Amino acid sequence: MFNVFDFYEKMEDGKIMLSFKGVITPDLLSSILQIMESKLDNLGEEPRQRKKVYNVLVECLQNLYHHGEVLTSTPALADKASLFLIGRNDNGLYRIITGNYILNKSIPELKSKIEQINAMNREQLKAYYLQTLNNEFYSEKGGGGLGIIDIARKSGQKFDYSFSKVDEEFSFFSLVITVNNV
Amino acid sequence: MDNLFIPQENKTPLVQCNYALGQIQxxxxxxxxxSIEFYEPVFKWIDNYVLQPQKETQVNIHLEYFNTSTSKCLLDIFKKLYQMHQAGTSKVLITWIYEEDDEDMLEAGEDYQALIMLPFAMKKVST
Incomplete structure (x- = not known):
């Protein structure tokens, strides 16, 4: 947890607009989105940028929320919180950071998915998105793994990520998303 | 056949399915x-509609934002309508409405256009 925060503070011009640590619920998710929406409005962001950032936020938070639901089925992780931070530097570049516990055995699959996405250009991401949208069956929660591809398409930047080993069973996964200023 | 009306809320759109007009909005x-839970009544309405549709079916999608779980549901809706369109029982037109500065929303519409062989009209509106 501290690693991520240190990292954040070290970010050049990093300015936190909102940070949260806790269990993500639908109500809480609505509140965060509402706060962020009014902050984006107050900043006088271009509508396109506002929508882009908002879209990425929705997907990040819903990923955390759905992941939290998966964790509740693992008793040791049931009350483990997620971490969420968003910052905007003076150039209008947004950084969104999420952190959550993950089972060590889930790491290889997630890591290879992120690496795969990071290696793609804009056109490849679009093709991958369409393929996933069209071919994949609904996951139980309706997400179907599209979220992370959509985030990559909207952000226009590579993901930064890390896994900090907690013990033999769990690690802490942090994901850093940069949203370009359009 | 009944119409379907779902009022707009914080996270969900206004839904209007009008049988007499053959209109879905x-x-x-x-x-x-x-999203699956939210769109379930729409899926059901369309499943009934396709049994006895109007000659023409107009679908107007005017969304400000939608998440990826909604995008799956939209595709599902378009697929249901495509079968009806393909069978020739009703001519479908999807009007995809986006705000003039919202290139991402236009691109999202074009994504569907690439996936589904239904006639799409891209309609720009000013904000």
């Missing part, structure tokens, strides 16, 4: 955590 934002 979504307005607002669609970012529910569980």
């Amino acid at each position: 979504f307005n607002g934002r669609s970012i529910p955590e569980n």
Whole structure:
């Protein structure tokens, strides 16, 4: 947890607009989105940028929320919180950071998915998105793994990520998303 | 056949399915955590509609934001309508409405256009 925060503070011009640590619920998710929406409005962001950032936020938070639901089925992780931070530097570049516990055995699959996405250009991401949208069956929660591809398409930047080993069973996964200023 | 009306809420759009007009409309934002649950009544309405549709079916999608779980549901809706269109029982036109500065929303519409062999009209509106 501290690693991520240190990292954040070290970010050049990093300015936190909102940070949260806790269990993500639908109500809480609505509140965060509402706060962020009014902050984006107050900043006088271009509508396109506002929508882009908002879209990425929705997907990040819903990923955390759905992941939290998966964790509740693992008793040791049931009350483990997620971490969420968003910052905007003076150039209008947004950084969104999420952190959550993950089972060590889930790491290889997630890591290879992120690496795969990071290696793609804009056109490849679009093709991958369409393929996933069209071919994949609904996951139980309706997400179907599209979220992370959509985030990559909207952000226009590579993901930064890390896994900090907690013990033999769990690690802490942090994901850093940069949203370009359009 | 009954019409379907779902009022707009914080995370979900206004939904209007009008049988006599052969019209399906979504307005607002669609970012529910569980989109399948939200769109279930729409799926059901369309499943009934396709049994005895109007000669023409107009679908107006005017969404400000939608999340990826909604995008799956939209595709599902378009697929149901495509079968009816393909069978020739009703001519479908999807009007994809986006705000003039919203290139991402235009691109999202074009994504569907690439996936589904239904006639799409891209309609730009000023904000």
